[in-house]
Amino acid sequence: MQFWREMVKTIIIFFLISVFYYSTNAQEQNDFFKTIVIDAGHGGKDPGAVGKIVMEKDVVLGIALKLGQYINENLPGINVIYTRKKDVFVPLDERAQIANSSKADLFISIHANSISNPNISGTETFVLGLHRSQDNLEVAKKENSVIVLEDDYTTKYEGFDPNVSESYIIFELMQNVYLDQSIKLASLVEDQFNTRAGRRSRGVKQAGFLVLRETAMPSVLVEAGFLTNNKEEAYIATDEGQAIIASAIYRAIKEYKKSFELKSNIVISNNEPSPISFRIQIASSKRKLKDDSKLFFGFQDVWMYNEADYFKYTIEYSKSFNDLKPVLLKIKEKIPDAFIVAFENDKRIPIDKALKLINP
Ligand SMILES: [Zn+2]
Structure with a gap:
């Protein structure tokens, strides 16, 4: 009897501690993920792609407003900001500024595609980043060319000529702190299109979009389908088609948010010496960054490791996950997407595995 009483007491205490940790962390997470900017491409004097029955500016606005509505209804803690809610012209840099000044955690630009071959359909x-194929470059050229409708665009975009391929070389040298997170969200969106929305997914791609260059948060640009394909245009033109597209993007955001929370939700304390260490990842790049990269200013212990095809950059170092958590909060003020990564003898391992190894 004595034994069971002790046992039950232990279980209750354990449960209360878990609830406590969970609720304090839940509060913390909400501070990390609270604002989403939805950007309906084009508008006003800029129609975007023009199909036989609809214009890009109208269908993407429909999708954007539905997406915002789904988020407002189902994710009440999230603040939705639109770059436009009606048929008006908004310059590309202004769209990014809206996201930056609201300190958004996510930027989603919605577009529809066009191409000379009417048989091509699907989402991307x-x-x-730098395009890997001519097709991807063409999409970026088309979307970027809207800047010529803006006043003094050569000054604003520092001489960038959206129609000249050579201009795009700069995207090869640019590294993006938010690449990992952006790819993750992009994959979730295409996954949803493919599996749940019954669309033909053409996959996650990289190209030099000016609007994505200017934003300081994980950012994706969704091409929801081809207006040059009759069947796809007819689908996107309908309220129902737009609703299915919007709900697919909504589910991807929900998934993204969930995984983001899990990542910052592990609590454990242990300072045992071990081959396990923790660092804070701040950047990921296809290209090796220069040692004097602006990104590293003011940080100490910058350490790079390779994973897949990427050079990944970390700062700080600790044997204790808990010790690094307050440091991460500070770093997040400068780099909101920084996160903690774990290593076993300098080889990246999942955080939960690392925590189990130091505290079996
Ligand atoms: Zn567009």
């Missing part, structure tokens, strides 16, 4: 979601 882009993250910022």
